[in-house]
Amino acid sequence: MRLNRRDLLRAAAAGGALGAAWPLSHRLTPAQAHAAARDLGASWDEPPFTLGVASGDPAPDGVALWTRLAPEPLADSQPLPGTVEVEWVVATDPELTHRVAGGTVGAQADLGHSVHVDVAGLEPGTRYFYRFSAQGRTSRLGRTRTAPVGPVPRVRFASANCQAFHDGFYAAHLGLAREDLDFVVHLGDYIYEHGQVGGEPVRDHEGPEVFTLVDYRRRHALYKGDPSLREAHAAHPWFLTWDDHEVVNDYSGTTPSKPFRERRAAAYQAWFEHLPVRATDAAAPQIHRQRHWGDLLDLTVLDLRQYRSEQNLPNGTILGADQKTWLKQQVDGAGGGWHCWVNSIMLSQLARAEGGYYFTDQWDGFRAERQEVLTHVHDAGMPDLVVITGDWHSAFVDDIRPDFDNTDSPVIGTEFTAHSVTSGAYSAEWNQANGPVMGSANPHLKYFEGNRYGYDVYEVTPERWSTHMRVIGDRRDPRSPVSTLTTFHVDRGVAGSYEDPATIGSPAQYRRDRPA
Secondary structure, three states, X not given: OOOOHHHXXXXXXXXXXXXXXXXXXXXXXXXXXXXXXXXXXXXXXXXXXXXXXXXXXXXXXXXXXXXXXXXXXXXXXXXXXXXXXXXXXXXXXXXXXXXXXXXXXXEEXXXXXXEEEEEOOOOOOOEEEEEEEEOOEEOOOEEEEOOOOOOOOOEEEEEEOOOOHHHOOOHHHHHHHHOOOOEXXXXXXXXXXXXXXXXXXXXXXXXXXXXXXXXXXXXXXXXXXXXXXXXXXXHOEEEEOOOOOOOOOOOOOOOOOHHHHHHHHHHHHHHHHOOOOOOOOOOOOOOOEEEEEOOOEEEEEOOOOOOOOOOOOOOOOOXXXXXXXXXXXXXXXXXXXXXXXXXXXXXXXXXXXXXXXXXXXXXXXXXXXXXXXXXXXXXXXXXXXXXXXXXXXXXXXXEEOOOOOOOOOOOOEEEEEOOOOOOOOOOHHHHHHHHHHHHHHOOOEEEEEOOOOEEEEEEEOOOEEEEEXXXXXXXXXXXXXXXXXXXXXXXXXXXXXXXXXXXXXXXXXXXXXXXX
């Protein structure tokens, strides 16, 4: 029988081998931590490029390239000079003979020897290859592409979210690496900060919940130890937003205490140091942005953590004043293509049958602002809105309405909430019992499936949006096969989704329109 990381950690805890099981225990030397991580399926690229390479935020004329020098990825500090010169090259062929850009950048110790290169002067809609070199060594080869301009007949991209390292192997990321995609969108919970595994403590007297910059760096480096995650980063450019676990569960960006502000700044810097984002202020990166994939797709990336107030306040905000104004401006200036909001937590209402809401950490805790924004979408006449969401560790399909409490309120879009990569969902028994309950209490909910793990693939043409729910067979298997559970479509100019007849008989715990 296969064991996942959760099983291995629990077995070690029961046997009194906790320190040897959890690689980030402060009791361990770097060599011991490395060995413990290998026992959990981790491995790394050759030093100093142990964490791999990545690209992100593709534009028509350029892309952000990333790597980080970490010869000892789980160590508190790296055996490197304060500044290391790193060469980079971009070419149109994997042999790197047709070079179109290159240069040298200094990797600084105060930013974890991370490298962020904003490459410009590239051609739109073009595939490129890239590589780094330093200290006589070269990195693995990365592959990326720039965004197209003008008419685009098709875009194919994927989303991933919620990848708790301790909950399983990243077979979903291996699937992503092998997909034919233009780009990947990560919807948040890239790492988890806490020190518990399914209620079983995995901490010693010093941790391992993360608080400091060193803590967060080591946590990111451990996650990058899953080779499938590095494969997925090297295969495609990524757009990224974040949710709460990159810092701490259910946090609000406006929490005033000094210890929290210091912890958040450490988490934000580590996030910046480990991901392919544009070179910007590491302590407060600007996440929200809009990018265009030709005339076919407007991608609006939202930041639902950094500026939010506490939940359930009369004048509470999840967007913050500036981001809300910006979002409304994007709605007012919307072009003629599809409009996709990248959304880390569920936008649609999820009310309980007995009253109240399942989780007010999501948009249900900011109901007035949700209605304000969605009413603005309706009043502006913006068609063809699709929202892609993570966080729930389960798949949902919802109609979007300006007023979810009014069934006469018009449908103005569709929300697809994707399965998690590994993070544990509710039990099969809970899903079976509560799927119909959620459906009955939420007439806009069309579909719920919570027993599986994976990612979503979106195929978009001028005529139709298709969401393919791709699921793995077993998160205990690092090479688990991937299959399509079901597919939903949205036709251009028609608000609302429908399930593909070929997959409508697939397992689910709730369908509004059940097959005959």
